[in-house]
Amino acid sequence: MERILTKFWGDISNLPEAKKIALMYWTVAIVLFGAQLLFGLIAAYQYINPDFLYSVLPFNITRMLHINAMVVWLIMGFIGGIYWLLPDETGHDVVGAKLGRIGFYLLTGAVAIVVLVYLLIQTGKGNFFTMWFINEGREYIEAPRWADWGIVAVMGIIYFNVLATVLKAKKVTGLLGVLLVDLVALAGLYLAGMFFTPNITVDQFWWWWVVHLWVEATWEVLVGVLMGWALMHVLHTPRRIIEGWLYLEVLLVFGTGILGLGHHYYWIGTPEYWLGIGGFFSSLEPLPLVAMIVHAVYDAGVHKLQTVNRPALFFIFLQAFGNFFGAGVWGFMHTLPQINLYSHGTQMAASHGHLAFFGAYVATNLVLMYIALQYIRAPQGPILDSKTWKIAYVGMIVSMVGMVGALLVAGFAQTFFERAVGGATWQDYIVTQMHPWVKIPMYWRLGFGILFFLFYFVLVYDMLTIGKKKATEVEVKPA
């Protein structure tokens, strides 16, 4: 393992154990990022040529792998971030490093087995054996039940690592306090997704507890902690300001996001009051994201963009703006029930999902990884910079915007034709899918998807090379 880490990240011999564990998680995360893109591409191509791998790897499997790889790599990225900042925040190396490593191997091993089962066995008979050992068939959390318990066990190990280290240090910074509370909520919520009921209304009710309260509440707060910590390191923003903002973020994220859960309860059989509650609170969900933009831009302005880590700074901007547009604006577009009645279950949601996950979570992970790269390869500075990260940065943004735009057009067309003019039936669906406004965007999406995949390799190349050259001749100037 050490050899792989040294090859990918650089000389790690002097790193504390916690940071080594972080690098282990991030290495797997970057590989899974590639897997996510690969299966996304296959799925995108199947929209255009439905015969492609039709009997070998049908769309439901490629799509499942696409979204599951995403969930897992983002979580692994966050876990890496937590381990990375732990020694800096507590002044101590992680307590129980050996256990932490075992946790990493358990999680990675479980993911590998689950992926192999998805690929080779795919689906089973309609019984509990399938639920426990093949796949549970609930979007985003399809992983079979045994793996669910494995994930809970690993989360327990990680939580122990963080808590024990904080206790040993006898000091809880505001960042760590929020992190400790948020991790309990995050792990606890996963338990809500681990049972079977024939009642599909109740099933989806609890399923959204996991999916929404992760993505639109606890993950957002976790990202607030990680980005706050990143701002302190990239721009040297004072802790007092970071923590004040973080509390405001928590107030706004939980204040709007918890009852904002109601926007998933419009049409699943739950009572009508969710239309009003969900509509009201989820409309306010962009508020914390506006606050994050103000914070990031203000901080960068105060420091006149002076930084020692240019890629990290720019990915911070991407995070702030991407989160605001992807989660905030794109989410707001179809969150009111009066619109959602027609747009629910169309490519509008795919458009929103792509931009939101990219902006809010992919960018966060890349910020942290670049901070680590600087820490390892250019600790004395003067500055971490390269040409290739800029190519990857611009390229990924352009290709993501392309995919999101294409899906948005398709989603609008579906909303009008299939749902408003049509009667939302099987045949309405087919006729709409064949309409040029849905059909052509699928080609655009594939094209921009291929482009995104290429820039992923540029990104990986940059991560492998940036800062390895002695950068002494580079002068420090505003980015």
Add this chain to the structure above:
Amino acid sequence: MQVGWLEVTVATLFLTLVLGAIWTRGRNWLDPEFWKRYAIIGSSVMFIALIILTFDTLSKTKIGSERVPSPTVINYKIDYKYDPEKGYYRPVIGPEKELLFGKEYTEEEAMALITKGKLVIQSRACMDCHTLLGNGAYYAPDLTKSWLDPKWEKIMVPATQSKTKEEAMVKFLMYPDKYATWTRRMPNLDLDEEEAKAVVAFLKWMATINTNGFPDHFGESKLVKF
């Protein structure tokens, strides 16, 4: 008093504001402690509200409730009609009977059948192509009111040479590749007859759930005429 969305919204915001103001009294608003206390109050108020609403929602969505009917509805004729009082489309159950597979199911049998149906739907990862209640993937049509889809009777019954809608559905589910109506074909997911019948029962039952009018005017299309 009937508590609706507006009361819940006003009450949670009011409580957050007032309790926060009391707890932060005398503190400067630029002090991080001020926002920490507000964050704790705001999160707690909203989470408690969610717990209360969860209990209420679960009590109103039990199988056999008005919104999520008993599985014995599969013995009845199902329709989907505009309710002028509610302002949205609602499932109409019965009163005339319409047996499924020519058999009248007891409560127990019907429950076993839809339980099996749900297991089959999960085991084949249907949600990663279709949407159910609007949730899932967008590669294939929404199944919320699939039981009421006119295509079964108009096209699939003759295509599969079946006598009834449910017979056509079973044949299609078992051999979707053979009875495809479009280039984007559903793959053969190896359903046996028992599994296919259970899925059909589940779809019929799911169509009776009151989804607050989603999808709007299902089946009344200006786009497609059979």
